[in-house]
Amino acid sequence: MDRDIELRVDREAHAVRVDTRTTLLDLLRDRLGNMSPKKGCDHGQCGACTVLVDGRRTLSCLLLAAQASDCEVTTAAGLAPGGEPHPVQQAFLDHDGYQCGYCTPGQICSGVGVLDEAARDEPSHVTEDLTARVALDREELKERMSGNLCRCGAHPGIIDALEEAARQ
Amino acid sequence: MTELSQPADRRASIGTAEPRHDGPAKVTGSAPYAFEHPAADPAYGHLVTSAVARGRITALHTDAARALPGVLAVLSHLAAPALADTSDAEFAVLQSDEVAFRGQIVALVVAEDAETAREAARLVGVEYEESTARTVLDPESDALYCPESVNGGHRSDTRDAAVEGLLSAADHLLDATYRTPMQHQAAMEPHTTTALWQENRGHPSLTLYDSTQNPHGVRRTLATVLGLPADAIRCVAHYVGGGFGSKGLPHANVVAAALAARAVPGRTVRLPLTRQQTFTLGGHRTPTVQRVRLGADEGGRIRAISHEAWEHTSRIKEFAEQTAAISRMMYTAEHRTTAHRLLPLDVPVPTWMRAPGEAPGSYALEVAVDELAELVGVDPIELRVRNEPPHDPETGKPWSSRRLVDCLREGAEWFGWDPHHAPRLRREGRWRVGHGVAAATYPGLYIPGTKAEIERLGDGRYAVRTGAVDLGTGAWTVLAQIAADALDCPLDRIALELGDTRLPRASVAGGSTGTACWGSAIVGAARAFRAEHGSDPRTGARTLAGPEEHPEREQYAIHSFGAHFVEVRIDADTGEVRVPRMRSVFSAGRIINPVTARSQFVGAMIMGVSAALHEENAVGHGGALATHDLAGYHVASHADVGDLRARWLEETDPAYTPIGARGIGEIGIVGAAAAVANATYDATGLRIRQLPLTPDHFLP
Ligand code: FES
Numbered sequence: 049m050d051r052d053i054e055l056r057v058d059r060e061a062h063a064v065r066v067d068t069r070t071t072l073l074d075l076l077r078d079r080l081g082n083m084s085p086k087k088g089c090d091h092g093q094c095g096a097c098t099v100l101v102d103g104r105r106t107l108s109c110l111l112l113a114a115q116a117s118d119c120e121v122t123t124a125a126g127l128a129p130g131g132e133p134h135p136v137q138q139a140f141l142d143h144d145g146y147q148c149g150y151c152t153p154g155q156i157c158s159g160v161g162v163l164d165e166a167a168r169d170e171p172s173h174v175t176e177d178l179t180a181r182v183a184l185d186r187e188e189l190k191e192r193m194s195g196n197l198c199r200c201g202a203h204p205g206i207i208d209a210l211e212e213a214a215r216q
Numbered sequence: 217m218t219e220l221s222q223p224a225d226r227r228a229s230i231g232t233a234e235p236r237h238d239g240p241a242k243v244t245g246s247a248p249y250a251f252e253h254p255a256a257d258p259a260y261g262h263l264v265t266s267a268v269a270r271g272r273i274t275a276l277h278t279d280a281a282r283a284l285p286g287v288l289a290v291l292s293h294l295a296a297p298a299l300a301d302t303s304d305a306e307f308a309v310l311q312s313d314e315v316a317f318r319g320q321i322v323a324l325v326v327a328e329d330a331e332t333a334r335e336a337a338r339l340v341g342v343e344y345e346e347s348t349a350r351t352v353l354d355p356e357s358d359a360l361y362c363p364e365s366v367n368g369g370h371r372s373d374t375r376d377a378a379v380e381g382l383l384s385a386a387d388h389l390l391d392a393t394y395r396t397p398m399q400h401q402a403a404m405e406p407h408t409t410t411a412l413w414q415e416n417r418g419h420p421s422l423t424l425y426d427s428t429q430n431p432h433g434v435r436r437t438l439a440t441v442l443g444l445p446a447d448a449i450r451c452v453a454h455y456v457g458g459g460f461g462s463k464g465l466p467h468a469n470v471v472a473a474a475l476a477a478r479a480v481p482g483r484t485v486r487l488p489l490t491r492q493q494t495f496t497l498g499g500h501r502t503p504t505v506q507r508v509r510l511g512a513d514e515g516g517r518i519r520a521i522s523h524e525a526w527e528h529t530s531r532i533k534e535f536a537e538q539t540a541a542i543s544r545m546m547y548t549a550e551h552r553t554t555a556h557r558l559l560p561l562d563v564p565v566p567t568w569m570r571a572p573g574e575a576p577g578s579y580a581l582e583v584a585v586d587e588l589a590e591l592v593g594v595d596p597i598e599l600r601v602r603n604e605p606p607h608d609p610e611t612g613k614p615w616s617s618r619r620l621v622d623c624l625r626e627g628a629e630w631f632g633w634d635p636h637h638a639p640r641l642r643r644e645g646r647w648r649v650g651h652g653v654a655a656a657t658y659p660g661l662y663i664p665g666t667k668a669e670i671e672r673l674g675d676g677r678y679a680v681r682t683g684a685v686d687l688g689t690g691a692w693t694v695l696a697q698i699a700a701d702a703l704d705c706p707l708d709r710i711a712l713e714l715g716d717t718r719l720p721r722a723s724v725a726g727g728s729t730g731t732a733c734w735g736s737a738i739v740g741a742a743r744a745f746r747a748e749h750g751s752d753p754r755t756g757a758r759t760l761a762g763p764e765e766h767p768e769r770e771q772y773a774i775h776s777f778g779a780h781f782v783e784v785r786i787d788a789d790t791g792e793v794r795v796p797r798m799r800s801v802f803s804a805g806r807i808i809n810p811v812t813a814r815s816q817f818v819g820a821m822i823m824g825v826s827a828a829l830h831e832e833n834a835v836g837h838g839g840a841l842a843t844h845d846l847a848g849y850h851v852a853s854h855a856d857v858g859d860l861r862a863r864w865l866e867e868t869d870p871a872y873t874p875i876g877a878r879g880i881g882e883i884g885i886v887g888a889a890a891a892v893a894n895a896t897y898d899a900t901g902l903r904i905r906q907l908p909l910t911p912d913h914f915l916p
């Protein structure tokens with residue numbers, strides 16, 4: 049079964065007819081040729097496919113494309129318009145927050161989402177004082193980023209990068 | 217040959233903290249991995265895999281799949297081209313009705329889109345005649361055998377008749393058996409191939425964009441399996457999403473991709489493994505059972521070592537991990553025995569996983585040394601110092617450099633190590649706290665055969681070409697640094713080309729050999745280029761060459777060393793083990809790039825701690841894996857990773873290569889699990905002789 053949807057990806061509008069089984073991840077990669085989000089598991093277990101949907105971090109392998117109708121989708125590619133890296137991307141470069149790079153676009157979208165969640169004072173499992181403003185220390189960052197696996201073991205660099213981005 | 221050196225007036229690139237050259241492409245996601253190479257109108261493949269561990273396919277129903285609109289081809293052993301060479305059963309894809317493990321490829325669908333391919337694969341019905349499968353490693357089994365050799369070309373067994381007598385007469389005898397589970401590389405990029413088969417006047421050619429550590433190896437294997445001349449195959453791997461050994465040798469999925477592409481000539485086919493399929497087809501590390509016996513005199517000097525390892529292999533293809541080989545060189549002892557026994561089972565094919573041999577072997581040996589230290593009553597660092605071999609005990613060769621004691625001493629100071637030889641059982645609030653130490657080592661392997669080409673480009677830069685691959689190790693950056701110094705030019709003059717069989721042949725990105733072997737070829741080519749074309753070459757001047765002769769290498773035993781120091785905290789109520797702090801010091805020759813080197817060391821330490829605490833798989837009696845996804849097979853996530861830091865000793869090892877750098881990709885995992893295990897003993901007094909160190913072992 050097909051369905052017509054409209055959505056914006058990295059600020060560009062698309063009107064596409066999608067198979068209702070198609071995930072947002074496969075729409076981006078197979079249909080729109082946007083290979084920035086990666087497929088590590090297709091089951092919501094690794095975070096490699098993380099994108100921002102209307103500003104919130106989302107596992108694009110767990111969202112059907114049809115559900116993303118009328119949404120604004122931002123991938124790691126869209127965070128760097130004209131090749132100018134987003135501050136979070138720059139922090140990853142500065143802290144060697146990656147090795148193979150396969151988890152990286154997902155880590156970066158997730159990190160951008162985390163900064164925004166903290167700015168809205170959304171608590172996490174490790175937030176001690178639920179009445180205070182959320183401060184992104186390392187424990188908070190590690191907790192919030194744990195849905196993004198990295199088999200290369202770039203975790204310290206990733207958290208260093210996000211700590212720096214959070215300070216800015 | 218002399219060491220690579222620089223004129224004093226120009227800053228060398230080697231040794232500088234150069235950020236990764238592939239960084240901007242990686243942080244935006246524009247670096248193309250195997251699935252992602254642009255293709256007009258690609259088709260998609262999906263595999264059907266066996267649901268039994270051993271047996272025969274008696275019927276295969278493909279009508280429903282074929283009838284699905286958008287299906288382009290359905291292949292099975294009843295409808296697949298015969299392969300030219302099936303002597304390696306792992307690659308004999310769709311060639312017979314035999315099933316040798318659960319998860320084996322039994323059919324393959326090619327369709328217009330991924331959804332249709334997956335649905336058609338689901339519609340393929342397979343009936344089996346099942347026979348009894350053996351899937352469990354039993355060290356008492358009659359079917360165990362001694363392999364002719366073990367991975368790396370080592371002898372399976374080394375025997376010394378004096379060992380048994382010395383062990384029974386020893387003042388202190390440690391005799392313990394250790395177990396490690398089946399583990400998986402679990403690289404974040406699933407094994408994937410984008411394949412294009414073309415026919416040109418009866419001459420077939422095959423292009424593969426593959427997630428491989430070894431493009432030239434893939435080409436060689438596929439040429440044999442398909443019966444094509446090697447130059448009819450091109451394999452490209454510009455970016456690879458991690459490998460950790462699982463992509464070092466080609467696996468059945470690449471052959472399947474070639475068959476899929478051949479079914480739709482002229483059309484590109486993308487064949488990614490699902491994450492579940494990577495657990496069976498992508499490889500694993502064998503479980504091990506290891507018995508270690510150390511016989512020491514009163515002062516703790518080890519007089520005899522015996523290290524025996526039992527492992528599984530698949531019934532259709534032997535892979536013998538060199539688990540006990542580490543005990544041939546690590547500590548002094550006049551007499552030693554090492555042995556490997558394999559049990560062929562109806563399980564998927566095991567293969568390389570980061571530090572094959574050294575990783576599981578060091579876990580057993582380094583816990584055994586900790587146990588011996590307690591028997592003798594000395595601090596485990598001191599025990600290691602007393603057992604430093606002056607030369608390689610196995611070959612008698614001098615060490616090119618052996619600085620284990622320096623690593624131990626520097627690490628002890630950095631970590632704040634308090635000497636002790638019995639568990640201290642410390643408690644801080646809800647945490648039981650312990651410290652542990654273990655040593656690490658990794659050999660300086662050398663794979664000959666890499667060549668590199670240098671060409672002067674019109675813009676004044678130098679193209680530097682070799683078929684090497686960067687799996688995340690930093691090769692894109694590090695090889696450019698080596699090339700810049702070898703050509704004595706600024707780094708921005710180097711235009712590096714990697715990851716393509718159209719480039720000069722390169723050895724596998726494995727065994728921590730890349731920087732040494734590819735780097736030596738680049739140095740050799742640069743020197744030949746300068747000799748041929750001088751310091752002001754014309755545009756288009758070019759030279760192809762390999763490494764210069766380096767006979768010193770054969771005269772030395774070449775190994776890296778390291779020492780891990782770990783703090784564990786164990787929840788007194790739940791038994792959960794955490795590693796809040798780890799300090800490791802390495803002696804690995806010259807460090808080409810401190811940024812990428814640190815990431816390699818720390819990344820491997822994290823994988824070692826992950827193996828210590830989380831990672832475990834098993835094959836059930838029906839051949840099914842206990843877990844085959846990233847929810848069940850937990851690898852360290854951000855919240856699991858404490859404050860882990862690495863340092864290295866300033867040094868160079870010109871005996872190994874003119875660059876002076878030994879490999880660094882694997883040593884960080886070696887000994888890491890033992891250091892964690894030893895720390896849990898200090899915290900609890902419980903000597904757990906198996907991995908992983910899950911909470912159930914420490915429940916009150
Ligand atoms: S690919 Fe979506 S979470 Fe793994």
Ligand code: FES
Nearest residue numbers: 147148198199200
């Ligand atoms: S950088 Fe390789 S998986 Fe994270």
